[in-house]
Amino acid sequence: MINAFSLPGGSVYIGEGMLDLMMTEDELANILAHEIEHIDHYHCVERVQVEAKLKDLNLELLGALLQLPLDFWEAGYHKDEEFEADREGMYLAVRSGYSPYGAVDTFERFAKLCDEYVIHAQSPDQELSELAIQSLNGYFRSHPLPSERLAEANRLIAQEHWExxxxxxxxxxEYEVHNGAYVK
Ligand SMILES: [Zn+2]
Structure with a gap:
């Protein structure tokens, strides 16, 4: 799964396919900070409340949250909420000692992937599996264009003099846990 999403209450999920794309800890920090900002700005709470109303779910019941399908969580937010999470996420990552270029490098890679696999749908010798490409398409459908996110990230770096x-x-x-057991 090439995606990342967050749940109200603070859980952040990041797909293995997304981790495979990362070259630096700073890229991971910027992605995690982006998801944390969705939680911090109550973006995901609002979406849960709307969805619960539509489905007539009682959110007082703990199990109701689990009735929301995975594609609901993967669907993403409004474009302005995505830009807000990008921007605030970069502040958070920088305050934690990470480079804002982690975000820039991630968006550059996304822009290249979007061009290769979405705009010019590569086939015979493609490096990614069909499944990975499907989830990548889902990610790009639910987020603003990587080229726009890249431009915003560079604009913020210039504004804050983070060059x-x-x-x-x-x-x-560092280590891996599979089904509750350390494997590395
Ligand atoms: Zn987002």
Whole structure:
């Protein structure tokens, strides 16, 4: 799954396919911060309340949240909420000591992927599986164009004079847990 999403209450999920695309810890920090900002600005709470009304779910019941389908969580938010999460996420990542270029590099990679797999739908020797491409398409449908997000990220870097904060930490996996057991 090449996507990331957050639930009210603070859980953030990030797909393995998305992790596979990351080259630096700063890219991961910017993605996580983006999802945290959706929670912090109550974007996901509003969506849950709308969906619950439509489906007549009683959110007082703990199980009701789990009745919302996965594609609801993957569907994304309004365009202005996405830009808000990008912008506030970059502030959060920078305040935590990460490079804002983590966001820039991620959006550049998304722009390239969007061009290769969505605009010019590559086929025979493509590096990604059909499934990965499907989830990538879902991600691009639910987010503003990567080229627009990239332009906004660069604009914020110029505005905040963050140009010197270029250094990023390489992405590495500390440990893995499968079904509750450490495997590495
Ligand atoms: Zn988002």
């Amino acid at each position: 010197t904060r270029k250094e990023q930490k390489p992405f590495r996996i």
